[in-house]
Amino acid sequence: MLHKLIHIASFGLDFILIGAGLWMAFTARRLQMRGVVGATIAQVSMGSIILGFAHLIETLMFELMDLSVEVNELVHRVIILIGFIFITNGLRQFAASLQALKKT
Secondary structure (H helix, E strand, O other), X not given: OHHHHHHHHXXXXXXXXXXXXXXXXXXXXXXXXXXXXXXXXXXXXHHHHHHHHHXXXXXXXXXXXXXXXXXHHHHHHHHHHHHHHHHHHHHHHHHHHHHHHHHO
């Protein structure tokens, strides 16, 4: 019984994480920011959505595929890495634009 409750809670949290990423994206879109700030917000939002989906994909892979735990965890970490690359790239763009502003 406890195992089933933990499983349901895990699925629920997966969808909450995706929802949080989408909420961030819609909130950012409502700001209607353009230029570097808009690009930064878009990249960070996309990274957040990817991070949310990474957990759902991991859960589904455990449920639907006959993969070893090691393979599942490796795939999960690669997806997490992709999400962080989006976030980091957005922040890098923003930092570069701030540095350019300081020089003028």
